[in-house]
Amino acid sequence: MNLRELSKLLGLSQTTVSRALNNYPEVSEVTRKRVKDAARRHAYAPNRWAKGLATGRPNAIAHVVPVDSTHEMVNPVFADFISGAIEVYTSHGYEMILSLIRAGDGPRIYRDLAARHSVGGLIVHAPMRDDTRLAMLDEIGTPYVVHGRISGARRPYNWIDMDNRRAYRRAAEELIGLGHERIALINGRAGMDFAVRREEGMREALAAAGLPVDRALIAGDEMTEQFGYEAAMRMLEARRPPTAFIISSLVSAIGTRRACEALGLKPGRDISIISHDDDLSYFRHDGAQPYFTSVRSPIREHGTQAALMLLRAIETPQEAPLQTLIEAELIPGRSTAPPPKSSPPEPPAPNLAS
Amino acid sequence: MNLRELSKLLGLSQTTVSRALNNYPEVSEVTRKRVKDAARRHAYAPNRWAKGLATGRPNAIAHVVPVDSTHEMVNPVFADFISGAIEVYTSHGYEMILSLIRAGDGPRIYRDLAARHSVGGLIVHAPMRDDTRLAMLDEIGTPYVVHGRISGARRPYNWIDMDNRRAYRRAAEELIGLGHERIALINGRAGMDFAVRREEGMREALAAAGLPVDRALIAGDEMTEQFGYEAAMRMLEARRPPTAFIISSLVSAIGTRRACEALGLKPGRDISIISHDDDLSYFRHDGAQPYFTSVRSPIREHGTQAALMLLRAIETPQEAPLQTLIEAELIPGRSTAPPPKSSPPEPPAPNLAS
DNA sequence: CTCGCGAGTCAAAGCGCTTTGAATCTGCCT
DNA sequence: AGGCAGATTCAAAGCGCTTTGACTCGCGAG
Structure with missing residues (x-):
C-alpha cells in the first residue's frame, strides 16, 4: 500500500x-x-526512502563504535548506553544504525555516513586523548556528540561526560581516609581520555595527602575480567603489594576480586576495592548494601542525554555546542575497610623531609 | 555532490x-x-534514499530486541552477538538498524518495519516457547531468522541455535559422574525457549541416573548477577542444599560464586559450579585453565551465522528455510570437583523402591 | 558503397513521497 | 446578486538514483 x-x-x-x-x-x-x-x-x-528523498530531512542516527581489531571487542557498557539512546531516537522518528569501525578504517566510514544524507548525526564513542576524529568531523560538517571528552580539541563541541577526575580523586581520598597508603589503579587502555582523567584524579589525591605515586601500582588495558585478574595478581604477588584497588570497570573488578580470593584475601577485610559501577542493568544490585564500594555513574542516562543533545544539534544547528558534566556518586559497599593491622608499618624512610 | x-x-x-x-x-x-x-x-x-527508491532493494537489516519493561535490560550477550552480525551486513552493503521493543508493543513494530520497505529482514531475539511472533511475521512476509527456536511453530523457519538440551544434559552428567546427587539449576526466565530446553536436558540426565528432581533446586529469572547470588543463597541456606550448580549465564554464575564465597564455600572444593560461557569478549579467558567449568557456545559466531542465513533468505527467497544447530563444548575448569565427603550421606529413604 | 552489428553512450521515465501555488467551495457581508 | 475571506482540496514539480529503449559511431562483411 x-x-x-x-x-x-x-x-x-x-x-x-x-x-x-x-x-x-x-x-x-x-x-x-x-x-x-x-x-x-x-x-x-x-516509504522511508521516498520520504527522505522528498524532505531531505535525515532519519537516522549512527553510533560508530571503534573495535580493536586484535580483540574484536564490544564493551558491555555499550549495550546499556545504546538502550538509553535508542528510546529517544524512536520517539523522535529516527532510527538508529550501528556501525563498527576498525582501527584502520579511519575517516572513510565517517565520510560515507555523512555523504549518505540519511544519517543526521552521530555519536562518537571511546574518544582518545588528542583524538583526530573531531577535526575530521568538523570538516565534514556532520553534527556529533562525543561520549567522553577529547582534551586536545581546538573548538567547542558537544560532549557529555562524567567528572572522571573528581570522582577518582574522591575515591582515592576515601581510601586514604581509611588509612591506605599503597593504592593501585587498574585502569582503561592508556590513551583513552577517560583513563587519563581518572589517573590524574587519583594522583591529585595522593599528592594532596603527600603520598608517593608508585608506577608499579598503575595498570591500564582493555578492561576485561581477565585483565582485572592478572593485573591484580601481579601487583599482589610483588614485593610491596597494594592494600587497596581502584578499578575503572566493574568487569575488571570482578577479575580482581577473583585474584584476591585466590590469594585468600577477603575484600572488605584484608584488602579494599573500589569499583566503577556503570549501573549496568545485568549487574545491578537491587538489594541493600552493594558488594562493591564504587564510583557510580548511570550509563543508560548518559545514553539518553547524549541522544537528546544530538537531536538538538541536528535540529537547531545554529546553537552553540553543549557540554554536560555528570557528577558521579561514591556508593558505599562492603569491599572497603581500613588496611589490615598485620601488615608491618613501613619503616620511616631515612631522609623524609620535615 | x-x-x-x-x-x-x-x-x-x-x-x-x-x-x-x-x-x-x-x-x-x-x-x-x-x-x-x-x-x-x-x-x-x-544517496541511499534515492538508490533505495530507484532499485526497490532493501538496504537494512533490523535487530529487534525485546525489552522487559520493568527491568529495561539489555543482555550483555547481545553486544557480542550483534558485533558478529554487523560485519556480515556491512560487507554486503546493508546497514544494521537496532530496534527495542517493549512487551506491549507487539506486532506494530514489526509491521512498521516491514511496511518501510528499507528493511529487508530481521533477526528475532529472545524467543519464548510458543512465541506468537512467527505467525505474524509469516503473515507479514518479511524474511527473518530466529536466534533460538520456538517449539510451537507450525511451519519451518530459519533458525540458528545451540543444542541446549544436549549441552545441559552433558553438564549434568558430568556432575553426576563426579558423584553429585543434588544439582541445582539457575536458569533463564521461565518460558524462554532456551530455558525450557536446558531444564529438559538436565532432567534427562537426572532421570537417566535415577536421581530425583527437586523443584526447590530449580530457579529461573532474568539472568543478572544479583539473581545468581540470591537464588544460590536461598538454596544454600535451605535445609538440604545442593552440592553443585549449573548456571545458564556467566553473569549469574559470578553472582553464585559471590554467594558461595560469602558462605565460605570455595568453588572447585566445597561446591561445584558449571557456568555457561558465551565466550563474551570482555569475559574471555586467554589463560591456561579457565576458572569456571562451563558449557561454551561462541555467541559471536552465532551472530555471524544468523546474519549470513538472513541475507540468504532475503536474496533467494524461494529456497527452503535453513536450520543450524550448534553443538556446545563442555570446557573443563577449576570450579568442579567431587562433592565434599564431609556432607553426611543421606539416610536411605524408607520406601525407596528396588 | 552499403548494411549490420556490437560497443558505448544517452535522454527520459519512474520509484513514492512532500510541498508549492493555484483552484474550488463555503458562508456571510454589503 | 455580487464579492470576498477563509477553509479545503488539488495538480504538478521535484528530490537523486536506476533502468529501459533508443541512438551514435566504427568497422568488417557482403
Missing part, C-alpha cells in the same frame, strides 16, 4: 492524504480522521 | 556514470576508471 493507492481508495488527492497524516492544519478534522482510519486499516506506512 | 553534478563535471550522462560506478559491463574500462577516480576525488557517495 502506498500513498497513491491510499488516496485513490479514499477519493482524495495525495496532497490531502499526506497532509492529513502529517497533521497539517489545513485539513479538516473529519477528513483527517477518515484518512487516518483508512491508513491504519490498510497498514499503510510511508 | 550528487550524480548529476558528477556527470556534468565529467561531461558524461548520468546513465554512464551510474553504470560505471556499479560495475555494469557496458561501460568501457577507460571511462570506468575516469569516473571512479572522479567519484573518489569528490567524495561522492550515492
Whole structure:
C-alpha cells in the first residue's frame, strides 16, 4: 500500500492524504480522521526512502563504535548506553544504525555516513586523548556528540561526560581516609581520555595527602575480567603489594576480586576495592548494601542525554555546542575497610623531609 | 555532490556514470576508471534514499530486541552477538538498524518495519516457547531468522541455535559422574525457549541416573548477577542444599560464586559450579585453565551465522528455510570437583523402591 | 558503397513521497 | 446578486538514483 493507492481508495488527492497524516492544519478534522482510519486499516506506512528523498530531512542516527581489531571487542557498557539512546531516537522518528569501525578504517566510514544524507548525526564513542576524529568531523560538517571528552580539541563541541577526575580523586581520598597508603589503579587502555582523567584524579589525591605515586601500582588495558585478574595478581604477588584497588570497570573488578580470593584475601577485610559501577542493568544490585564500594555513574542516562543533545544539534544547528558534566556518586559497599593491622608499618624512610 | 553534478563535471550522462560506478559491463574500462577516480576525488557517495527508491532493494537489516519493561535490560550477550552480525551486513552493503521493543508493543513494530520497505529482514531475539511472533511475521512476509527456536511453530523457519538440551544434559552428567546427587539449576526466565530446553536436558540426565528432581533446586529469572547470588543463597541456606550448580549465564554464575564465597564455600572444593560461557569478549579467558567449568557456545559466531542465513533468505527467497544447530563444548575448569565427603550421606529413604 | 552489428553512450521515465501555488467551495457581508 | 475571506482540496514539480529503449559511431562483411 502506498500513498497513491491510499488516496485513490479514499477519493482524495495525495496532497490531502499526506497532509492529513502529517497533521497539517489545513485539513479538516473529519477528513483527517477518515484518512487516518483508512491508513491504519490498510497498514499503510510511508516509504522511508521516498520520504527522505522528498524532505531531505535525515532519519537516522549512527553510533560508530571503534573495535580493536586484535580483540574484536564490544564493551558491555555499550549495550546499556545504546538502550538509553535508542528510546529517544524512536520517539523522535529516527532510527538508529550501528556501525563498527576498525582501527584502520579511519575517516572513510565517517565520510560515507555523512555523504549518505540519511544519517543526521552521530555519536562518537571511546574518544582518545588528542583524538583526530573531531577535526575530521568538523570538516565534514556532520553534527556529533562525543561520549567522553577529547582534551586536545581546538573548538567547542558537544560532549557529555562524567567528572572522571573528581570522582577518582574522591575515591582515592576515601581510601586514604581509611588509612591506605599503597593504592593501585587498574585502569582503561592508556590513551583513552577517560583513563587519563581518572589517573590524574587519583594522583591529585595522593599528592594532596603527600603520598608517593608508585608506577608499579598503575595498570591500564582493555578492561576485561581477565585483565582485572592478572593485573591484580601481579601487583599482589610483588614485593610491596597494594592494600587497596581502584578499578575503572566493574568487569575488571570482578577479575580482581577473583585474584584476591585466590590469594585468600577477603575484600572488605584484608584488602579494599573500589569499583566503577556503570549501573549496568545485568549487574545491578537491587538489594541493600552493594558488594562493591564504587564510583557510580548511570550509563543508560548518559545514553539518553547524549541522544537528546544530538537531536538538538541536528535540529537547531545554529546553537552553540553543549557540554554536560555528570557528577558521579561514591556508593558505599562492603569491599572497603581500613588496611589490615598485620601488615608491618613501613619503616620511616631515612631522609623524609620535615 | 550528487550524480548529476558528477556527470556534468565529467561531461558524461548520468546513465554512464551510474553504470560505471556499479560495475555494469557496458561501460568501457577507460571511462570506468575516469569516473571512479572522479567519484573518489569528490567524495561522492550515492544517496541511499534515492538508490533505495530507484532499485526497490532493501538496504537494512533490523535487530529487534525485546525489552522487559520493568527491568529495561539489555543482555550483555547481545553486544557480542550483534558485533558478529554487523560485519556480515556491512560487507554486503546493508546497514544494521537496532530496534527495542517493549512487551506491549507487539506486532506494530514489526509491521512498521516491514511496511518501510528499507528493511529487508530481521533477526528475532529472545524467543519464548510458543512465541506468537512467527505467525505474524509469516503473515507479514518479511524474511527473518530466529536466534533460538520456538517449539510451537507450525511451519519451518530459519533458525540458528545451540543444542541446549544436549549441552545441559552433558553438564549434568558430568556432575553426576563426579558423584553429585543434588544439582541445582539457575536458569533463564521461565518460558524462554532456551530455558525450557536446558531444564529438559538436565532432567534427562537426572532421570537417566535415577536421581530425583527437586523443584526447590530449580530457579529461573532474568539472568543478572544479583539473581545468581540470591537464588544460590536461598538454596544454600535451605535445609538440604545442593552440592553443585549449573548456571545458564556467566553473569549469574559470578553472582553464585559471590554467594558461595560469602558462605565460605570455595568453588572447585566445597561446591561445584558449571557456568555457561558465551565466550563474551570482555569475559574471555586467554589463560591456561579457565576458572569456571562451563558449557561454551561462541555467541559471536552465532551472530555471524544468523546474519549470513538472513541475507540468504532475503536474496533467494524461494529456497527452503535453513536450520543450524550448534553443538556446545563442555570446557573443563577449576570450579568442579567431587562433592565434599564431609556432607553426611543421606539416610536411605524408607520406601525407596528396588 | 552499403548494411549490420556490437560497443558505448544517452535522454527520459519512474520509484513514492512532500510541498508549492493555484483552484474550488463555503458562508456571510454589503 | 455580487464579492470576498477563509477553509479545503488539488495538480504538478521535484528530490537523486536506476533502468529501459533508443541512438551514435566504427568497422568488417557482403
